[in-house]
Amino acid sequence: MPPSPTITVDINQSSLNAAADEPVLNISELSKSYVMGEVQVDALKGVSVKFYAGKLVVLLGASGSGKSTLINIIGGLDVPSSGKLFFHGREITAATEAELTAYRRRSIGFVFQFYNLISSLTALENVQLVTEIAEHPMSAKEALLLVGLGHRLDHFPAQLSGGHCPRYRQAA
Ligand SMILES: Nc1ncnc2c1ncn2[C@@H]1O[C@H](COP(=O)(O)OP(=O)(O)O)[C@@H](O)[C@H]1O
Ligand SMILES: [Mg+2]
Numbered sequence: 001m002p003p004s005p006t007i008t009v010d011i012n013q014s015s016l017n018a019a020a021d022e023p024v025l026n027i028s029e030l031s032k033s034y035v036m037g038e039v040q041v042d043a044l045k046g047v048s049v050k051f052y053a054g055k056l057v058v059l060l061g062a063s064g065s066g067k068s069t070l071i072n073i074i075g076g077l078d079v080p081s082s083g084k085l086f087f088h089g090r091e092i093t094a095a096t097e098a099e100l101t102a103y104r105r106r107s108i109g110f111v112f113q114f115y116n117l118i119s120s121l122t123a124l125e126n127v128q129l130v131t132e133i134a135e136h137p138m139s140a141k142e143a144l145l146l147v148g149l150g151h152r153l154d155h156f157p158a159q160l161s162g163g164h165c166p167r168y169r170q171a172a
Contacts, residue, residue, distance in 0.1 A: 026051075029046050124144065
């Protein structure tokens with residue numbers, strides 16, 4: 001069985017406030033098993049954890065320990081085999097497809113390990129694509145300036161270095 005991931009919470013005490021008493025995310029007894037033919041992989045086994053506002057959380061674990069599985073479930077991209085996930089007290093594991101879409105669009109931000117950039121669009125156009133579905137987007141140019149890519153607006157993904165691509169994703 002893969003070892004359980006370790007969850008490290010870096011608490012900035014000064015950011016604690018009354019609202020922080022309630023977790024933003026409350027994960028209760030989450031399990032996920034993948035069945036492939038006769039083989040079953042238990043990727044998550046009864047994970048319970050709470051995440052609070054204003055705190056930075058680092059998820060550490062050996063390769064195969066279930067980090068991506070947990071993050072995909074938190075992000076509404078995958079569903080658990082059992083257990084519950086609450087976002088601000090609302091049960092995401094009981095949400096309809098439409099509610100899940102709204103949750104992913106409004107409440108979750110992903111920076112993908114593999115960049116998911118559209119190769120035929122420039123940096124500016126890739127970021128603009130996302131601002132079209134966001135509710136209160138900042139301008140694409142402003143977002144690229146913020147991550148230090150203001151001078152690369154017209155560059156295509158292939159013209160950006162490996163180090164630039166994640167920043168470019170962050171802007172999006
Ligand atoms: N779609 C899948 N089908 C079958 N097994 C999977 C699938 N996704 C992940 N797993 C298995 O679940 C376990 C946890 O995987 P994963 O969450 O990707 O771990 P990590 O991100 O920590 O490397 C691994 O044993 C992996 O092989
Ligand atoms: Mg992973």
